[in-house]
Amino acid sequence: xxxxxxxxxxxxxxxxxxLAHARQAKLEVQLSQFKLESLAERYAKDLSxxxxxxxxxxVESSGGETYYTVRTGPFDSPEKALSFINxxxxxxxxxxxxxxxxSLEPIQLPQLVSTEQSPKKETSAxxxxxxxxxPRKKPTKIAAAQTPKASSDPEDNESExxxxxxxxxxxxxxxxxxxxxxxxxxxxxxxxxxxxxxxxAPTGDLRRQVRDLQEQVKTLMDAEEVRSELQATEEExxxxxxxxxxxxxxxxxxxxxxxxxxxxxxxxxxFAYDSLREQNxxxxxxxxxxxxxxTMEYPLxxxxxxxxxxxxxxxxxxxxxxASKEISDLSDVDFSLNYxxxxxxxxxxxIIFRGILTAPLGRDPYDINPDTELSTGSGGYAGQGxxxxxxxxxxxxVYGTVGYTYKHPIKDLDYKLGSQTLTRYDRGDTVEFSxxxxxxxxxxxxxxxxxxxxxxxxxxxxxxxxxxxxxATRVQSSLAIGTSWRIxxxxxxxxxxxxxxxxxxxxxxxxxxxxxxxx
Numbered sequence: 001x002x003x004x005x006x007x008x009x010x011x012x013x014x015x016x017x018x019l020a021h022a023r024q025a026k027l028e029v030q031l032s033q034f035k036l037e038s039l040a041e042r043y044a045k046d047l048s049x050x051x052x053x054x055x056x057x058x059v060e061s062s063g064g065e066t067y068y069t070v071r072t073g074p075f076d077s078p079e080k081a082l083s084f085i086n087x088x089x090x091x092x093x094x095x096x097x098x099x100x101x102x103s104l105e106p107i108q109l110p111q112l113v114s115t116e117q118s119p120k121k122e123t124s125a126x127x128x129x130x131x132x133x134x135p136r137k138k139p140t141k142i143a144a145a146q147t148p149k150a151s152s153d154p155e156d157n158e159s160e161x162x163x164x165x166x167x168x169x170x171x172x173x174x175x176x177x178x179x180x181x182x183x184x185x186x187x188x189x190x191x192x193x194x195x196x197x198x199x200x201a202p203t204g205d206l207r208r209q210v211r212d213l214q215e216q217v218k219t220l221m222d223a224e225e226v227r228s229e230l231q232a233t234e235e236e237x238x239x240x241x242x243x244x245x246x247x248x249x250x251x252x253x254x255x256x257x258x259x260x261x262x263x264x265x266x267x268x269x270x271f272a273y274d275s276l277r278e279q280n281x282x283x284x285x286x287x288x289x290x291x292x293x294x295t296m297e298y299p300l301x302x303x304x305x306x307x308x309x310x311x312x313x314x315x316x317x318x319x320x321x322x323a324s325k326e327i328s329d330l331s332d333v334d335f336s337l338n339y340x341x342x343x344x345x346x347x348x349x350x351i352i353f354r355g356i357l358t359a360p361l362g363r364d365p366y367d368i369n370p371d372t373e374l375s376t377g378s379g380g381y382a383g384q385g386x387x388x389x390x391x392x393x394x395x396x397x398v399y400g401t402v403g404y405t406y407k408h409p410i411k412d413l414d415y416k417l418g419s420q421t422l423t424r425y426d427r428g429d430t431v432e433f434s435x436x437x438x439x440x441x442x443x444x445x446x447x448x449x450x451x452x453x454x455x456x457x458x459x460x461x462x463x464x465x466x467x468x469x470x471x472a473t474r475v476q477s478s479l480a481i482g483t484s485w486r487i488x489x490x491x492x493x494x495x496x497x498x499x500x501x502x503x504x505x506x507x508x509x510x511x512x513x514x515x516x517x518x519x
Contacts, residue, residue, distance in 0.1 A: 027073060027074060027075045027077075027078060027081045028057075028071045028072065028073030028074055028075070028081075029071060029072050029073055029075070029081055029084060029085060030069050030070070030071045031043075031047065031054070031070045031071060031072060032069070032070045033059075033067050033068070033069045033070070034067065034068045034069075034070070035065075035067060035068070036068070037056065037058070037068045039068075040056045040068035040069070040070050041056055043070050044056050044070045047070070047072075050072060052072045052073065052084070053072060053073075054070065054071070054072045055070075055071060055072070056068050056069070056070055056071075057069050057071055072084075239443070239486070240440040240443065240446065241390075241392060241397060241440075243440065243446045243484040243486055243492060244397045244438030244439075244440060244446045244448060244484065245390055245397065245399060245438070246484060246492060246494055246512075246514060247438065247446060247448045247482040247483065247484035247494040247495075247496070248390075248399050248436055248438060248448050248450060248482065249388075249401070249434075250263075250295070250297075250307075251338070251352060251354045251386060251388045251401060252350075252352065252388050252390050252399055252401075254299065254302075254303065254304075254305050254338055254340055254352065255297055255298075255299045255305055255516065256299060256302050257299045257300070257301055257302050258299075258518065258519050259299065259516050259517060259518055259519060260296070260297070260298055260516070260517040260519055261295075261296070261297035261298075261307075261514060261515070261516050261517075262294075262295065262296050262297075262514075262515055262517070263293075263294070263295040263296075263297075263512060263513060263514040263515070264292070264293070264294055264295075264512070264513045265291075265292070265293040265295065265510060265511070265512045265513070266290075266291075266292060266510065266511045267289075267290070267291045267292075267293065267508060267509075267510040267511075268288075268289070268290050268291075268508065268509050268510070269288075269289045269291075269506070269507070269508035269509075270286070270287065270288055270289075270505075270506070270507060270508070271287050271500070271503065271505055271506040271507075272284065272285060272286050272287070272505040272506075273285050273287075273503075273505070283319050283320060284319070284320050285317055285318070285319055286317070286318040287315065287316070287317050287318075288315070288316040288317075288318075289313060289314070289315050289316075290313070290314040290315075291311050291312070291313045291314075291331065292311065292312045292313075293309055293310070293311040293312075294309070294310050294311075295307060295308070295309040295310075296308055303339065303340040303341070303343070304337075304338070304339050304340075305337075305338045306335075306336065306337055306338075307335075307336045307338070308333065308334070308335050308336070309333065309334040309336070310330070310333050311330070311331040311332070311333070312328070312329070312330055312331065313327075313328070313329065313330075313331045313362070313376045314326070314327070314328045315327050315328075315374045315376065317374055325372065325373065325374050326374065327363065327373065327374040327375070327376060329362065329363045329376040330361055330362055330363075330376065330377075331361075331362040331376045331377055332358050332359060332360055332361055332362045332377045332378055333358070333359045333361045334356050334357070334358050334359075335356070335357045335359070336354060336355065336356045336357075337354070337355045338352055338353070338354050339352070339353045339354075340352045340353075341353070349389050349390060349391035350389070350390045350391070351387070351388070351389055352387075352388045352389075353385075353386070353387055353388075354384075354385070354386045354387075354388060354403075355383070355384070355385050355386075356383070356384040356385075356386075357381070357382075357383055358378070358381060358382040358383070358384070359381065360377050360378055360379055360380055360381060361377065362375065362376040362377020362378070363375045363376040363377050364377055364379045365377065365378070365379050366379050366410070366413055366415040366422070366425075378407075378427075379410050379425075380407060380408050380409070380410040380425075380427065381408040382405055382406065382407045382408060383405070383406045383408075384403055384404070384405040384406070385403060385404055386401055386402065386403030386404075387401065387402055387403070388400070388401040389401075395439065395440075396437050396438065396439045397437065397438040397439070397440075398435075398436075398437050398438075399435070399436055399437075399438070399450075400433065400434065400435035400436070401432075401433060401434045401435075402432075402433045403431075403432050403433070404429065404430070404431055404432075405429060405430040405431075405432070406429050407427040407428065407429055407430070409424060409425065409426045409427070410424065410425045410427070411423075411424050412424075413425065417463075419465075420463045420464070420465050420466055421463060421464040421465060422461055422462070422463055423462050423463060423464050424461070424462040425459070425460075425461050425462070426459060426460045426461075426462075427459050428456045428457040428458055428459035428460075428471075428473070428474075429456070429457050430454055430455065430456045430457070431454070431455050432452065432453065432454035432455070433452070433453055434450055434451065434452035434453070435450060435451060436448055436449055436450025436451065436480070437449055437450075443486065444485060444486045445483065445484070445485055445486075446483065446484045447481075447482070447483055447484075448480075448481070448482040448483070448484070448496075449479075449480070449481055449482075450479075450480045450481075450482070451477075451478070451479055451480070452476075452477070452478050452480065453475075453476070453477050454475070454476040454477075455473065455474075455475055456473060456474040456475075456476075457473055458470055458471060458472065458473055459471040475502050476500070476502055476503075477500070477501040477502040478498050478499060478500050478501055478502075478506070479498070479499050479501060480496055480497065480498045480499075481496070481497050482494060482495060482496035482497070483495050490515055490516045490517075491513070491514075491515050492513075492514055493511065493512070493513055494511070494512040494513075494514070495509075495510065495511050495512075496508075496509070496510045496512075497509050498510075
């Protein structure tokens with residue numbers, strides 16, 4: 001008898017110990033579950049209004065996948081955990097997005113899990129303990145809604161009827177999933193139960209209203225995501241800016257170090273003028289010019305580049321209805337230095353200084369017979385300095401340039417002009433400015449519109465047989481419309497139509513093909 005009594009005591013200790021351990025297990029409420037940790041952290045941040053800590057816990061499924069769960073707790077007892085669930089579930093109701101640790105099927109949220117390590121055998125004991133605190137005799141699976149049996153207690157029957165109405169309003173909503181968690185290996189062992197103490201699930205109308213609100217929020221978030229995807233990236237914005245400024249002119253952009261830029265420009269221009277010959281004879285000239293310019297740009301630094309432009313010209317001059325003249329030859333060559341002292345930024349314009357030296361390598365106008373020949377050069381050196389500024393004023397780009405050109409006097413001449421001999425020519429310096437706006441229709445196409453003005457000071461000619469002659473100032477004014485087409489990441493086509501305003505008989509049409517090589 002003593003032996004049987006001792007065995008009975010040991011058996012009772014063995015059965016009660018796990019139950020006591022289960023009662024002391026601290027529980028957590030799992031609010032949601034994600035595959036991406038960033039989404040889980042964002043959701044946890046959105047739940048900062050809860051009166052308990054909200055945190056993210058990584059859980060590994062039986063298939064080796066890691067899920068990130070959003071939880072709150074810990075709770076000292078199932079009663080406290082269920083009280084929290086009953087209080088906050090109406091505010092957290094949503095379509096299930098979490099997955100069970102060992103399945104890809106949706107699970108009902110939120111769920112209760114234990115924070116303490118417990119052996120597999122203790123799980124059944126915990127289930128038995130929880131089952132005694134619920135109106136149901138057996139725990140029900142959350143995925144399948146079951147109708148509970150009638151209870152002899154009227155209060156229990158009333159509670160079950162209310163729970164059944166909520167279950168009819170939304171499938172699978174027969175209770176809350178909660179259970180023990182094994183932190184040693186990261187797996188969740190889940191059991192189920194229902195709210196106790198007469199608490200009932202939220203009504204179907206309230207759940208539907210919350211679900212509708214969540215669907216509206218999701219729709220707004222999806223629309224915002226689409227808008228963000230359609231918005232141009234910073235790199236694309238910089239490329240659009242470069243396309244606009246490239247169409248406006250070479251003086252608004254610089255190459256980055258490690259690249260080599262080459263460009264071919266085809267330019268056609270036409271202008272007509274009248275000239276007074278001896279014996280009061282007026283000649284009408286129609287001048288057609290086709291210029292092919294090859295430019296190479298090399299960056300010494302990211303903000304310092306050098307370039308050279310070599311043009312070849314074809315000129316055709318029709319005099320009245322009679323004779324015509326034409327010529328094909330090299331034109332004056334330009335050597336340029338471009339410098340950007342300050343890196344442009346948000347709210348700060350891009351500033352580029354540009355210096356150009358023009359070498360008179362074209363056919364000299366003072367070494368030809370003007371009655372039968374044409375020139376392709378100016379006959380003298382010239383230097384130009386300019387300041388170019390550009391700024392983005394969303395959604396357009398504004399730009400402008402001011403410059404001054406010094407024209408070196410042409411000396412030691414012995415050129416016959418009628419009965420007189422020209423010995424020196426002071427051509428007159430020029431002050432000019434231009435301004436314009438640009439707009440990118442898309443990543444491929446942009447449009448620019450600009451205006452330019454140039455004022456040339458008085459020129460003076462000196463003769464051997466007579467006194468010098470002074471010539472009046474000159475004004476040039478034109479309106480330009482340009483487009484830029486991006487063919488590839490490194491190739492663009494820029495076209496510009498320029499129409500004279502001071503001289504209505506002038507216009508030009510040019511096409512530029514800039515291309516960049518990686519060194």
